[in-house]
Amino acid sequence: MIPFVDLKSQYLSIKQEIDNAVLQVLDSTQFILGNEVQTLETEFASYCNADFGIAVNTGTSALHLALLAAGIGPGDEVITVPFTFVATVAAICYTGARPVFVDIDPVSYTIDVTQIEKAITERTKAILPVHLYGQPADMEPILEIARRYDLIVIEDAAQAHGAEYKGQRVGSIGDLGCFSFYPGKNLGAYGEGGMVVTNHPEYTQKMRMLRDWGQEQRYHHVLKGYNYRMDGIQGAILRVKLRYLENWTEARRNHAALYDQLLADSWLKTPVVMPYSRHVYHIYSVRCPGSDTMPPSQQRQALQKMLNEQGIQTGIHYPIPVHLQQAYADLGYKLGDFPWSEKAAHEVLSLPMYAELKTSQIQTVVESLQKFDCGEKFR
Numbered sequence: 001m002i003p004f005v006d007l008k009s010q011y012l013s014i015k016q017e018i019d020n021a022v023l024q025v026l027d028s029t030q031f032i033l034g035n036e037v038q039t040l041e042t043e044f045a046s047y048c049n050a051d052f053g054i055a056v057n058t059g060t061s062a063l064h065l066a067l068l069a070a071g072i073g074p075g076d077e078v079i080t081v082p083f084t085f086v087a088t089v090a091a092i093c094y095t096g097a098r099p100v101f102v103d104i105d106p107v108s109y110t111i112d113v114t115q116i117e118k119a120i121t122e123r124t125k126a127i128l129p130v131h132l133y134g135q136p137a138d139m140e141p142i143l144e145i146a147r148r149y150d151l152i153v154i155e156d157a158a159q160a161h162g163a164e165y166k167g168q169r170v171g172s173i174g175d176l177g178c179f180s181f182y183p184g185k186n187l188g189a190y191g192e193g194g195m196v197v198t199n200h201p202e203y204t205q206k207m208r209m210l211r212d213w214g215q216e217q218r219y220h221h222v223l224k225g226y227n228y229r230m231d232g233i234q235g236a237i238l239r240v241k242l243r244y245l246e247n248w249t250e251a252r253r254n255h256a257a258l259y260d261q262l263l264a265d266s267w268l269k270t271p272v273v274m275p276y277s278r279h280v281y282h283i284y285s286v287r288c289p290g291s292d293t294m295p296p297s298q299q300r301q302a303l304q305k306m307l308n309e310q311g312i313q314t315g316i317h318y319p320i321p322v323h324l325q326q327a328y329a330d331l332g333y334k335l336g337d338f339p340w341s342e343k344a345a346h347e348v349l350s351l352p353m354y355a356e357l358k359t360s361q362i363q364t365v366v367e368s369l370q371k372f373d374c375g376e377k378f379r
């Protein structure tokens with residue numbers, strides 16, 4: 001069996017260190033926030049080249065707090081993409097603001113920077129690009145537009161720990177950067193977790209209050225806050241794992257290079273790395289082009305079924321863009337509004353990807369892909 005992700009093999013590779021770190025937290029009884037979380041904030045912010053880190057309980061909370069820190073609320077609009085995980089859009093709605101979608105660039109899967117300006121209105125307050133699959137959005141034009149229209153830039157870097165745009169780590173390129181430590185992410189806790197990084201001291205102070213009931217000091221509630229605190233155990237685990245992140249990222253990048261090489265002449269389209277990117281391959285996603293007799297999504301379904309029968313797990317990130325999700329029908333978008341997002345949703349297929357993946361496993365996956373009857377046009 002080749003799983004889509006393998007959390008167990010990674011745990012076993014660092015078991016002693018993790019177990020010790022957890023036991024130390026149990027012994028200290030610093031179960032919520034505390035020294036480990038505080039040190040993680042410093043270490044992870046420094047990893048992102050940012051001045052401050054604010055640890056929270058999920059990546060979704062990180063997005064929510066970043067938006068609140070930026071002063072976003074009812075009546076405001078935030079520009080983002082529909083081809084993302086639903087949390088990006090949900091966090092905007094939590095503030096009472098309205099998400100305004102811009103389609104993706106079909107090559108990079110990140111926001112099409114040429115379409116941002118026409119989505120800007122009087123009410124626009126922020127741009128929220130998503131570094132999808134671990135590839136940075138094209139930040140330079142985004143920052144330039146933001147400067148011109150006086151907008152805040154919040155990066156959704158939940159899939160992009162350690163990714164770089166023109167040599168700069170994501171998270172610290174815009175005003176605020178949001179990360180998730182969900183177990184399957186490139187840096188994953190053993191439970192939920194998230195962090196905002198920023199260079200702004202005012203935002204930092206506000207988010208530290210908001211994550212802990214808006215308190216300035218105990219029982220003095222300056223702001224209407226939330227319980228978005230990180231657990232001490234997660235802080236300790238993430239500190240151990242952060243020390244391995246660069247090695248794991250390099251392993252992912254090597255696996256991607258091998259997939260690229262072995263699939264170079266195949267009927268599937270491999271991911272494109274933009275010239276400005278250090279891609280960290282949270283997800284290695286190929287595209288099913290479809291054939292004369294089979295539309296892409298049907299071909300993808302047949303391929304996924306065949307792989308599954310051979311013990312190879314795959315995923316689809318994401319099958320329905322957010323503008324077509326039932327829960328967001330009230331935004332008033334319809335089929336055809338964002339053609340590149342809709343096309344990607346029909347074609348993408350995520351192959352097994354994690355640091356501990358073996359060369360032989362990648363070869364097996366590729367052999368299975370090559371065996372699939374992809375239809376007339378590609379034989």
Ligand SMILES: *Cc1c(COP(=O)(O)O)cnc(C)c1O
Binds near residue numbers: 085130
């Ligand atoms: C995982 C993810 C989130 C949400 O993070 P959680 O920790 O699961 O709340 C937000 N945006 C994107 C793009 C993600 O992949």
